[in-house]
Structure formats: structure tokens, C-alpha cells
Amino acid sequence: MNNNIYFTPGPSELYPTVPQHLQEALAQKIGSISHRSKQFQEIYASAEAGLRQLLQLPDEYEVLFLSSATEIWERAVQNNVRRESFHLVNGSFSKRFYETAQELGREAQQHTVPFGQGFDTASIKVPASAELVALIQNETSSGACMPVEEINQFRAKSPAEALIYVDAVSSLPYPAFDYAKVDSVYFSVQKCFGLPAGLGVWLVNDRCMAKARELQELGLSTGSYHTLPSLLEKALSHQTVETPNVLNIYLLSKVLEDMNSKGIEAIRKETEAKAAKIYTYLESSSVFSPAVENPQHRSNTTIVANSTVPASEVNKHLAAFNMQVGSGYGKYKESQIRIANFPAHSPEQVDRLLEKLQDQFR
Ligand SMILES: *Cc1c(COP(=O)(O)O)cnc(C)c1O
Numbered sequence: 001m002n003n004n005i006y007f008t009p010g011p012s013e014l015y016p017t018v019p020q021h022l023q024e025a026l027a028q029k030i031g032s033i034s035h036r037s038k039q040f041q042e043i044y045a046s047a048e049a050g051l052r053q054l055l056q057l058p059d060e061y062e063v064l065f066l067s068s069a070t071e072i073w074e075r076a077v078q079n080n081v082r083r084e085s086f087h088l089v090n091g092s093f094s095k096r097f098y099e100t101a102q103e104l105g106r107e108a109q110q111h112t113v114p115f116g117q118g119f120d121t122a123s124i125k126v127p128a129s130a131e132l133v134a135l136i137q138n139e140t141s142s143g144a145c146m147p148v149e150e151i152n153q154f155r156a157k158s159p160a161e162a163l164i165y166v167d168a169v170s171s172l173p174y175p176a177f178d179y180a181k182v183d184s185v186y187f188s189v190q191k192c193f194g195l196p197a198g199l200g201v202w203l204v205n206d207r208c209m210a211k212a213r214e215l216q217e218l219g220l221s222t223g224s225y226h227t228l229p230s231l232l233e234k235a236l237s238h239q240t241v242e243t244p245n246v247l248n249i250y251l252l253s254k255v256l257e258d259m260n261s262k263g264i265e266a267i268r269k270e271t272e273a274k275a276a277k278i279y280t281y282l283e284s285s286s287v288f289s290p291a292v293e294n295p296q297h298r299s300n301t302t303i304v305a306n307s308t309v310p311a312s313e314v315n316k317h318l319a320a321f322n323m324q325v326g327s328g329y330g331k332y333k334e335s336q337i338r339i340a341n342f343p344a345h346s347p348e349q350v351d352r353l354l355e356k357l358q359d360q361f362r
Contacts (some may be wrong), residue, residue: 001124002015002324003322004323004324005322005323005324005345005349005352005353006324006340007139007323007324007325007326007339007340007341007353008324008326008338008340009170009191009302009326009338009339010140010169010170010188010190010191010197010340011190011197011344012191012194012245012340012342012344012345013194013340013342013344013349014191014194014195014196014257014344015052015193015195015255015258015343015344016194016344016346017084017255017258018194018195018251018255021250021251021254021255022251024254025251029322030043031203031246031247031248032247035120035239035240035243035244035246036239038247039189040238040239041237041238041239042238043246043249043250043253044065044235044238044239044240045238046152046253046256046257047063047249047250047252047253047256048063048066048196048238050252050253050256050259050260051063051201051203051256052070053178053256053260054256054260055172055177055203055264056179056263056264057179058179058180058185058204058205058303060205060206060335061179061203061204061205062204062205062231062232062234062235063201063202063203063207063235064201064202064204064231064235064302065199065200065201065202065244065245065249066199066200066202066226066231066251067176067198067199067200067245068188068197068198068199069112069167069169069186069187069188069200069202070200071200071226072186073096073097073100073228074100074104074222074223075202075226075228076133076165076184076186076202077100077101077104077106077206077314078104078221078222078223078227079208079211079212079222079223079227079228080131080132080184080211080212080215080228081101081104081106081131081206081233082131082132082167082215082220083106083107083129083131083215084106084107084108084109084127084129084130084131084219085098085101085106085108085109085130085131085132085133085134086108086109086110086111086126086127086130086132086133086134086162087101087108087109087110087111087134088110088115088119088124088134088135088136088146089110089111089112089113090112090113090114090115090116090118090119090136090139090142090144090275091115091116091136091139091140091141091142091144091329092139092141092142092249092329092330093136093139093140093141093167093169094134094136094139094167095110096231097134097136097167098134101316104154109127109130111124115141115142115332116142116143116291116292116293116304117142117144117292117293117294117297118142118144118145118146118292118294118296119146119150121150121153121154121157121234125157125300126154126157126158126159126162126328128159129159130158130159130162130289131162131163131211132162132165132172133158133159133161133162133164133165134155134165134167134184135151135162135164135165135166135167135182135322135356136166136167137151137166137167137168137169137171137175138151138167138168138170138175138299138301138302139299140169140170140191140212140302140329140338141329141330142291142292142304143290143291143292143298143299143302143303143304143331143338144292144297144298144299144301145171145297145298145299146297146298148175148176148178150176151164151166151177151181151182152178152181154181154182155181155182159287163183163184163208163211164181164182164183164184165182165183165184165185165186166182166184166185166186167186168185168186168187169186169187169188169191170187170190170191170192170299170301170302171187171192171227171299171300171301171302172185172187172193173192173193173259173264173267174192174267174268174271174300174301176264176268176352179203179205182260183204183205183207183208184202184203184204184205184208184301185203186200186202186203187201188199188200188201189201189248189252191237191301191312191340191342192301192342192343193252193255193321193343194342194343195248195251195252195255196248196251198245198248198254199245199248199249202231204228204301208228209228209229209232210236212228212229213228213229214352216229224243233284239337248299259288261342267343268310270343270347271301271341271343272300273347274339274341274345274347275299275300275303276351277351277354278303278339278341279295279298279351279352281354281357281358282303282305285357285358285361285362286308286362287308287361287362288306288307288308288337288357288361289303289305289306290303290305290306291304291305291306291336292304292337293357299340300341301340301342302338302339302340302341303336303338303339303340303341304328304337304339305336305337305339306335306336307328307336307337308333308336310334310335311325311327311328311335311336311337312327312334313332313336314337314357314361315327317356317360317361318353318356318357319342321352321356322354323352323353324341325337325338325339325340325353326338326340339353
């Protein structure tokens with residue numbers, strides 16, 4: 001039996017209702033049903049409707065299921081970039097999207113700021129030739145976030161034809177996006193949706209679809225089985241191209257029902273209240289300090305702290321109380337800790353984590 005509470009930034013603690021949904025899935029033999037059955041179409045439709053309600057997603061957006069956010073980076077480049085993309089880079093995940101574009105032979109430009117910093121939107125010039133502008137709402141490696149009001153400025157700053165992409169992998173459903181001001185938002189379910197890994201969700205509008213068709217009409221490759229037009233064709237009948245992660249789509253549909261009955265406003269308020277407590281502790285502690293200096297660029301969902309005690313020592317202390325935080329990312333493995341503050345983490349669990357940290361690391 002594993003009684004740990006995972007405050008790791010993904011995979012993380014499962015949403016509290018997942019065990020009961022998983023049992024029901026086994027009872028219903030969801031793992032055995034055909035992905036061409038009416039039952040699966042209903043599961044897809046339910047997950048899609050749940051997301052539309054929770055995120056207040058406009059009609060011109062499609063909900064597509066892929067295997068991961070990493071896959072979405074590759075499909076985005078293949079389907080929406082003929083020559084050139086432009087990336088805001090401030091950590092490992094935003095850098096990886098930039099590198100993916102290069103690996104696929106595109107001309108990728110980047111605007112970089114040091115690890116742990118947010119962006120000064122006013123000073124960023126988007127190249128006139130950029131076809132895709134890659135923004136990162138929440139850089140999980142460093143804990144820096146991009147306020148939605150700044151994301152909303154990019155349409156006016158970018159070429160008229162450019163598609164605005166937002167990585168919200170470790171923050172959705174927390175940010176209240178204005179979906180009319182961007183073209184695509186994507187996430188994977190093992191972060192804030194509290195599910196096992198293995199499902200990426202790609203929200204794309206009609207402009208992204210039109211661009212993919214344009215590239216195809218020019219005779220250019222947009223990839224193989226997961227081109228946007230083939231994903232769309234299946235999505236319209238609530239199906240997928242390949243045999244998908246049916247179990248996880250089912251679990252997502254159920255967790256979305258739970259999140260919708262709690263209400264997005266309650267989820268957002270609770271996230272902010274828990275984050276405020278965590279930052280208050282980090283600022284008062286002599287061992288930890290918030291890694292992101294500008295309070296406006298501090299993430300509320302993946303909270304990163306500099307630590308004078310090795311992260312492994314912090315986790316050794318927490319292990320006695322069946323809790324675990326994330327270590328730092330990459331070269332910050334021991335010098336930083338990362339605390340996930342996802343909807344799955346109850347206020348009581350956060351209180352207990354802070355109490356146990358405070359006992360040892362004042
Ligand atoms: C986790 C993460 C990804 C990658 O997600 P996968 O599901 O592992 O492909 C991308 N971007 C950010 C910001 C992430 O936190």
C-alpha cells in the first residue's frame with residue numbers, strides 16, 4: 001500500500017474521485033469496448049462537452065485527443081508551420097517546443113529570458129514572417145507564468161496570419177483564457193486534471209484547420225495519421241483516427257463532471273488561496289525562497305522555491321509523513337523544490353504539507 005500524497009508537478013496526486021471512476025470503468029469493461037462503438041462516441045462527446053463547459057470554450061474550437069503534449073508540439077509544427085515559428089523561451093518545456101520546430105526542419109526563432117523569469121511583453125517584437133507564435137502560460141521547469149492579460153496582447157503584436165499557441169499543460173483549467181485572442185491551447189491530463197499520464201488534449205480553432213489545409217493544398221507534408229484534417233474528420237463523429245486511450249478519455253469525462261459540479265470559480269479561488277499560503281510560507285522561511293522574483297510571474301499551480309537544503313533532504317523529511325514534493329528541474333535538481341498546487345490537492349493536504357515543512361525548515 002502506498003499512502004503518499006504527491007505534490008510532484010506531474011504525474012501528481014490523482015483527483016480524489018478517480019479510484020471510484022476507475023472501479024466503475026472496470027465494472028463497465030471500458031478497456032474492452034470498441035473505439036468505433038456508439039458507447040465510445042458517447043464517452044468522447046461527454047469529455048468534449050465537459051471541457052467546453054469548464055473552459056467556456058467557443059464553438060469555433062475543436063477538442064482533439066492525442067497521446068501527449070510532446071506529440072502536440074510535433075503536430076503543431078507539421079500542420080501549422082510552413083517555414084517559420086517564433087517561440088518565447090524561459091525554461092526547459094518552452095525550449096523543447098522550439099527545438100522540435102528545428103528538428104522538423106523549420107526556421108525557428110526564439111526570444112529567451114533567463115530561467116526563472118517571466119517575459120516583458122511590451123519589449124517583445126514578433127517577426128513579420130512568423131506563422132506560429134508559441135507562448136507558454138506556465139513553465140513547469142522554473143515556476144514562471146505568463147498572465148492572461150499579457151497573452152491577450154499577442155494577437156495585435158503578431159502578423160495577421162500568425163497562429164497564437166499557448167502551452168497551458170501544467171495550469172489548465174486554472175487560467176481564464178480569452179479563447180478569441182488565441183488560436184490553440186493544449187494540455188496533458190497528468191498535471192492539473194489529476195489523471196494518469198498518456199493523454200494530450202489539443203484545442204484548436206478554425207484558423208489552425210485552414211492553415212493545415214493550405215499546406216496540404218500546396219502539396220506539403222503535414223505528417224501521417226495525426227494531421228489536423230484527419231483528426232477533425234474523426235472528431236466530428238466523436239471518434240479518433242487510431243485506437244486511443246479510451247480508459248483515460250473515460251476518466252477525463254468523469255473528472256470533468258466532478259469539476260463542473262464543483263464549479264470553475266470555486267476551483268480557481270481554491271487554487272489561489274492554497275498558492276497564497278504556500279508563497280507566504282516560502283517567503284517567511286530561512287531555508288526556502290520563491291524562485292521567481294516578480295510576484296506577477298509566479299505560478300499558482302507549479303510553485304518553485306530555491307532551497308538551501310538539498311531537495312533530496314527535504315523529501316527525506318517529508319517521507320516520514322507520506323508526502324513528496326518535486327525536486328528541481330535538470331541542473332536545479334537539488335537546489336530547488338517544486339510544489340504542485342493542482343485541483344487534486346485539497347486545502348487540508350496543503351496545510352499539512354506546510355505544517356510539516358515548517359516543523360523542520362523554519
Ligand atoms: C509536462 C509538460 C509538457 C509535456 O507533457 P507530456 O504529456 O509529458 O508530453 C509540456 N509542457 C509543459 C509546460 C509541461 O509541464
